[in-house]
Amino acid sequence: MSVSGTALTAAPSSRKRITALDALRGVAVIGIVPMNVIAFSMPANAYLNPRVWGGTGELEVALWAISSVLVEDKFRALFAMMFGAGIAILLGKKSDHPLRAHTARMAVLLAIGLAHAIVLANNDVLRIYAVCGLLLPLAVNWPVRRLLWAAGLLIAGQLAVSGYYAWGWLDYWYQRVSGLTIDLAPLDMAERTYGGHPDTTAASLARGQEGLSERLVRRVSDPMLQVRFIVASIPSALASMLLGVALWRGGLLAGEWEPRRALRLTRACALAGIPVLIALMAWSILSGFDPIVTAANALVWSAPFDIVLGTGYAALAMALFGGAMKDHRATRLFAAAGRMALTNYLASSVIFAALFAGWGLGLFGEVSRGKALLLALIPIAAMLAWSPPWLARFRQGPAEWAWRSLSGLKRLPLLRDRGRERAP
Template identity: 75%
Template structure:
């Protein structure tokens, strides 16, 4: 979710159009990321062998998504959030107090979203990680970058230690050594396509709306583990967003050639590694251990680096060659309604895939699921600009601000 889209004030005279357009790209990317989670058993997000098939087309689509999309846009969203917090903490008489109120309101919205629509909601993570950002509000850009590097390195050291043990187990099995089959079952149940895991996923997909709410409320305490596990990488990306706002990249102050150099450097540092990891997963026959380790652990630092490349490239284009284009204006309007568009995407996917909608869960291929992302993407591109022509902010942006202020603020039309 795009934090600065949520956080920045609605007055267009104070906005950076290129940054708004970058948020628009980010909120479109979330649809591409989330469609598999809505349309298939959860482990299919990591591994196409779980559901949807591993034929040439499916493998190509999985590879493109793994290398270019998965977790790259999550990192980009978190960067935008960090930039938005940096903007807000520089405004107002009591910026820290207002910030904590906004994080509390965002957590409430995220928890509601998770219970009603999207189990993989990211707003909860951003709200919790955002509580720590005022501690870094006055740090210079260089210190923010190094703090992000240390967070990523620490997370990689911890998760890598566990992943290395699993990979040693995989290597022994691949070498023909006798291994405990119980461990294979654990891996398949956790990250693969074990029949019981897949059956449980389909049972959840068939439950009614009221049943889902009851189940998700009962599992609220377990969601803390998801939030805690996601904090280091999310916080690292947020710190990078604060750094790039402070050094002028996300404020639109860099020359296009400088931003393009950063994009090229980050792309060259990340894309070859991600391609190699994808090839390893494919050549292993999408072995559950290899594929999960590559998706969750080894790719994580390079996902963030490629997210930086996307941010730099977008700022160079939207602030340069495409500055006055219609495409930039449409994307900027989409980005300004990022919270509304993010939640509306979940509502549309639920209408398509949930049992209380069209019930297409498990009924579509990977390619068909990706094509269906055109439904929310088209809706947000067509509706955002007309909405902003009449109103100063989106409905969910208005709700968030009202909740943060502990009162319902007037929902204002745009003045002629």
């Protein structure tokens, strides 16, 4: 039976933790670190365009190309899928007031996300997850096929709207490179918005070197910035969450698929996504990282294929962690990191702020893309090092504990009950 089979309407059992799913969540939170390090270490436009900052030598371009095809936004989509599946699991558990408890969790998560965005990471995803999470109860019990259709329609709708504007920009780009127009005003605007215009880069460098109090004042004084970011991100994030619910209800994320079946889905997703992503990456390079081409490819045309490849990663991880690597030490390490996903996500921002922010070591704008990616190994190693011993002593990560305690307006136990664990 395929993942879209209409018979798969009953939610899988959620009575015990699924180690493979925890490990997949660990892979997701680790996978967004190489993306976030660029946002923390370089001017904003370098996130999309290596010509802006970080170098365009062979090594830097190769690193950008690998990230563009295999990493960028794929793991963000995967992280959103894990969030959607997690909500489906929680809402599937018996509770006196499940919707009230869920709404409280999302409200607290929104507050955490806003604080995280204002103080540390302007690309925080928790704000978006909290808002989209409020909508998920409407769809969490839908049949798998309907969930897949809804996710597909959201992706198609976003592509239609953003593609309409991107097509107009690409038409100008084609006319310019073909010599049909010499009007450079739109190009100047594109360079300011998505490229390496000196004014834009200088402003970004100044923001990266500001003190903590300066940053807080600037971000609090522009509340609409938060609103615009959340609204623009809702379609893709909600589509990924609906897909995560579908993959849970369809049995893949519940560990009910045979590894061979999951690998078939992996191959299908890779064949559907990777060739297109390679073509878009090559187009950006051949254009000389033209801001119009590079931004359109990264923000618009690649979006559906990012989600497709993220699905392939989910299937591959479940096949490995639930199959050949079921009892492997690496699976346990990833699972521990996944059980503390919120803590680890926030902690990686603290580490990056300590390295790059003006109130930290001040390395913002001082490293190449290669060096930045090497520094990304620090929070990854930290996650894998501290998660297992922490969970050996405590029930959950500190951020998870605070989130749930605040949501329920009561202090939950954090230490493990050693006596009960030793009881026969």
